[in-house]
Amino acid sequence: MLWSRSIVRRILWMHVVAVGTIALFVPLSLYLLLVAETSSLHREAMREQADRIASHLVTTGGRWRLDLPKDMRDLYSEALGRYIYAVVGDDGTVLFSSRYAAQAIFPDAPFTSKPEFLQAEPPHSNISGTRIPRTEGDHTVYIEVAENLSHRDVLIDDIVSNFIPRVAWITLPILLLLLGVETHVVRRVFRPVQEASERARQISPRRTDIRLSLQDIPSEIAPLVVAVNEALDRLEQGFRVQREFTADAAHELRTPITILRTRIDTLVDDRVAEPLRRDLETMTRVVTQLLEMAEVENMALGDSERADLLAVAADVIAFLVPLAIAEGRSIALSGVEEPVWVAGHAEVIGRAFRNLIENAIRHTPAGTVVEVIVEADGTVHVCDEGPGIADAEREFLFRRFWRRDRKRSGGAGLGLSIVRRIMELSGGSVTVANRTDGGACFTLRFRVVPAAADQDGAAVVQAAERDDGAAPAS
Amino acid sequence: MRVLIVEDNEELARLVVGGLAKAGHPAEHAATAAEARHMLAVDTYDAVILDLGLPDADGLVIVREMRARQDPTAILVLTARAGVDDRVEGLRCGADDYLVKPFAFEELVARLEALSRRPRAMQGQVLSIANLSFDTAGRQAFVDEVPHVLSARELAVLEMLMRRKGRVVPKKLVEDQLFGAGGDLSSNAVEVYVHRLRKQLAERGALVTIHTVRGVGYMIAEAK
Numbered sequence A: 001m002l003w004s005r006s007i008v009r010r011i012l013w014m015h016v017v018a019v020g021t022i023a024l025f026v027p028l029s030l031y032l033l034l035v036a037e038t039s040s041l042h043r044e045a046m047r048e049q050a051d052r053i054a055s056h057l058v059t060t061g062g063r064w065r066l067d068l069p070k071d072m073r074d075l076y077s078e079a080l081g082r083y084i085y086a087v088v089g090d091d092g093t094v095l096f097s098s099r100y101a102a103q104a105i106f107p108d109a110p111f112t113s114k115p116e117f118l119q120a121e122p123p124h125s126n127i128s129g130t131r132i133p134r135t136e137g138d139h140t141v142y143i144e145v146a147e148n149l150s151h152r153d154v155l156i157d158d159i160v161s162n163f164i165p166r167v168a169w170i171t172l173p174i175l176l177l178l179l180g181v182e183t184h185v186v187r188r189v190f191r192p193v194q195e196a197s198e199r200a201r202q203i204s205p206r207r208t209d210i211r212l213s214l215q216d217i218p219s220e221i222a223p224l225v226v227a228v229n230e231a232l233d234r235l236e237q238g239f240r241v242q243r244e245f246t247a248d249a250a251h252e253l254r255t256p257i258t259i260l261r262t263r264i265d266t267l268v269d270d271r272v273a274e275p276l277r278r279d280l281e282t283m284t285r286v287v288t289q290l291l292e293m294a295e296v297e298n299m300a301l302g303d304s305e306r307a308d309l310l311a312v313a314a315d316v317i318a319f320l321v322p323l324a325i326a327e328g329r330s331i332a333l334s335g336v337e338e339p340v341w342v343a344g345h346a347e348v349i350g351r352a353f354r355n356l357i358e359n360a361i362r363h364t365p366a367g368t369v370v371e372v373i374v375e376a377d378g379t380v381h382v383c384d385e386g387p388g389i390a391d392a393e394r395e396f397l398f399r400r401f402w403r404r405d406r407k408r409s410g411g412a413g414l415g416l417s418i419v420r421r422i423m424e425l426s427g428g429s430v431t432v433a434n435r436t437d438g439g440a441c442f443t444l445r446f447r448v449v450p451a452a453a454d455q456d457g458a459a460v461v462q463a464a465e466r467d468d469g470a471a472p473a474s
Numbered sequence B: 001m002r003v004l005i006v007e008d009n010e011e012l013a014r015l016v017v018g019g020l021a022k023a024g025h026p027a028e029h030a031a032t033a034a035e036a037r038h039m040l041a042v043d044t045y046d047a048v049i050l051d052l053g054l055p056d057a058d059g060l061v062i063v064r065e066m067r068a069r070q071d072p073t074a075i076l077v078l079t080a081r082a083g084v085d086d087r088v089e090g091l092r093c094g095a096d097d098y099l100v101k102p103f104a105f106e107e108l109v110a111r112l113e114a115l116s117r118r119p120r121a122m123q124g125q126v127l128s129i130a131n132l133s134f135d136t137a138g139r140q141a142f143v144d145e146v147p148h149v150l151s152a153r154e155l156a157v158l159e160m161l162m163r164r165k166g167r168v169v170p171k172k173l174v175e176d177q178l179f180g181a182g183g184d185l186s187s188n189a190v191e192v193y194v195h196r197l198r199k200q201l202a203e204r205g206a207l208v209t210i211h212t213v214r215g216v217g218y219m220i221a222e223a224k
């Protein structure tokens, strides 16, 4: 994961990189600072000591004398071995020295008129100190003071050499803690955004009433939320217009057809009425199927809808069987004995069954039975003994307005498109196969759900059953 | 039977009133919910044909009002939409039956007559199909006016079938009627009674068929 799509992760990732870099640089620079500080402390001390020695250096009659007090002499004792001094003439002769073997400390460094900080040549490079000139009349001497760094104060030594392992690690937990705090803060800041996303996820054609809350939303993101809400307003408006149009169209179309139908039905002369009625029935079928298609097209179902396939099937069969019997066919229900609860709306699923069974009745020969089989796994088969579906027809079968025989009136060619749309709505599928002994077998597959606690779907079926449906609409 | 038709389309209302009159049912017309309320208040009808899409109110409101004051008048709802919830909603509100526009006029008359035969409307009556008739008060079946003796259970099955002639009587309903709800019985017990009934009716020359709709129920219809 070098670059994540999550903003929170991006921010945290950048922080990890930043913190990592800082964790590296802070101790390093602290260490360098510490080293610089100790060396400047050392120089200052050397300078001070050189000045003090200079203050004890006097000339009497062209001769130099050095009278060091006891405490200073102790400081430069060879037993201690830490500090050394030497007073050197400008010709290089050693006038005074803390060491028995009187030597200059920095014999190779040329004399200058300014104070200098020097380091002895190897192999004495652990000896470092200062040299200052002192002039009295026209005589100049140089006072050299140095410290043997390998004998340096243990404390300072420890601080410097142990700084990284002992002290620098503290920066890491501090930075990690900071990272933790950052994570928390960033998450907190983004929580309203996350909540808005959660809410947005619930938006579906059925739930277009949801709007995202602007409360606690960071001002950078607020315009996005506002834009989404506005888009939702337009979407909801669009759906409403569509649904209203379908409802209005249904009313506007059905009323004149009803008037026409009633007028024909109340005609006295049946020889005139009969062909008119047949024409009108075809037209009614087309209009009804069109409206039904429009309705399911604009429909959206909630996740909580459930229906009992067995009850719906029994209901639809009871509704259609008088028509089938009148035409010398019958319908039978078999398979499970117990309710099969699936996702979907009972009435809508009933329409899918109705369209398949109507087709089967139309295609099965007189004297045969259309079999409706409901299985416990949420599968429903509608099988007939008609001509079946040729392989070449399969791809057209579910298309709108496709009919095998356009000259034969009676159908709108929409039934199977309606079925397919309903299965899409219910989260299922529809397939077709031919029976080995002839005839088509349509199979609907639904999503099985646990038996409903609120049996809303069952109520639909019961309400319909109480009244035992109605005779088939023609 | 006296019928009130509540329908905002004047032309349709006029045709229905005319047709019903011809079928022997005097009918009156109300074009709005307000008018319907008024007419229901001053007069009594055997049945109301109610369009759901009225200009001044939802037809279901009238159904609710009538049921709230325990008006027993049969209500047949008409709607232009075969919408998902309309039917359930209408029946839940207390309507007795439901018809989607466009409907066959014959169907409308048949439904109205079926409603008036409901127990709440009348007690004793004679149900008939072809040459078979059934006197619900005397509990007696006749073929060509000749009375025939049937067992009590056979009579019960026949009555259920004849009350819903041309429609399916769910198997469960017959079972409950014969053996009481929740009675545990072998699934073909009902089939046995129906089979006996079928045989007896055939022997006596009744021109009816009792269809078994396998897995669903039974239906009586004229023999073809």
Ligand SMILES: Nc1ncnc2c1ncn2[C@@H]1O[C@H](COP(=O)(O)OP(=O)(O)OP(=O)(O)O)[C@@H](O)[C@H]1O
Binding pocket: A285, A289, A355, A359, A360, A363, A384, A386, A387, A388, A389, A397, A402, A403, A404, A405, A410, A411, A412, A413, A414, A415, A416, A417, A440
């Ligand atoms: N069970 C079947 N057996 C054989 N052919 C079938 C069967 N079901 C459908 N078909 C063919 O598929 C075509 C499309 O069916 P669909 O139900 O979509 O339309 P329709 O029945 O013609 O019209 P409607 O919209 O009124 O139902 C039918 O015209 C018919 O030719």
Ligand SMILES: [Mg+2]
Binding pocket: A355, A358, A359, A411, A413, A414, A415, A416
């Ligand atoms: Mg079809």
